[in-house]
Amino acid sequence: MVEFKPLVTLLAVVNPLAIVPFFIHFTQGFDAAQRRRTVVISSFTAFLVIAASALLGLDVLEFFGISLASFQVGGGLLLLTSALNMLNAQPAEAKPQTRDLEEGAQKAAMGDSIAVVPLTIPLLTGPATMSTVVIYAERAHTALQLAVLVGYGVVIGCASALCLSLAQPIARVLGRTGINVMTRLMGLILAALAVEVMAVGLLKLFPGLGH
Template identity: 80%
Template sequence: MDYKALITLLAIVNPPAIVPFFIHYTQGFSRAHRRHTVVVASFTAFLVIAASAVFGIRILEFFGISLASFQVGGGMLLLTSSLNMLNAKPAEVKPATNELEEGAEKAAMGASIAVVPLTIPLLTGPATMSTVVIYAERAQTVWQLATLVGFGVVIALVTAVCFALANPIARVLGQTGINVLTRLMGLILAALAVEVMAEGLGKLFPVLGRAALGG
């Protein structure tokens, strides 16, 4: 499995950029409650990635969607996410919705905010899921698919470390440092998004691929 998949997922999920949200939503939590939130959020992120890798292609087949079409749509979604990140916003932010406010209300009522909004949509949302499905289709062997699921473990561990060290990270990087890191990841993601879209368009319109090769 190409390690480009791991780089792409790290760029999209970008746990350090979610640290300020984690600090905000866990204000007033006891140490045990905050630790529980870290574990649940990290494990849920892994579950989302693993489920997308194992069942994503079957879901596409069920709805009769070609992978090429999904690559173009997924690439556009990644490009949109990268534009968010270039504006120093988390990749999965949805400005037109009230999911973050709803998450805060749930926290106030004592419900866990580890799944919503920390994991979904801030950490792993549509862009993350579509990326995993695209790379899952490229897996030629069970080992390669297992490696992709293993990348989910890496993402979960990075998330757990960032959330567990949220306060030190926020102090060291500061908001400016987090914004710079988010923009850098956004630039990388934009390039990867164009590559995914180009591959999908080449499958949908073979003439484009021949034109690119000069033939």
């Protein structure tokens, strides 16, 4: 049975709409072809981050000797922090401050690709996204379930590509207020999911809590 909760959680964490103002900022002066290339690279990289987290995340935890229960509690706290940021109309991930944005623009001017850093990492997919994918990867008991989780990475990539491609119209239609309202709604959903993830981890660490 296909579970859609991971997709909902990822959409809430990534929240491509919140990246629209950053995309507009970084692509000022770009022609249409440069913008399209930036959208393609950024969206594909977001998919790669999610796929790598799903396929290799558990192996990385095992290598460092970290129990999944501990990771669930830590990841849940990270998700809850992201949710609180979103409830204050801030992007879920730890976004660069204005000074960092200017540094990013300077790097782009020097020829570095802003499609990967900072648009994809950390703006689209940061620690909270990776934690979410690893937690759900552990619940994938069959190859099909793991494939579905990787497939959700494709959905996230496509959603990101759509939002970034329509950045100018979205900014005009929704405005700052509309984007803030959607960010708060997604933050509320994410907060509930974060509490659930932490509860599962705590019950594994302290079985007595379930009695």
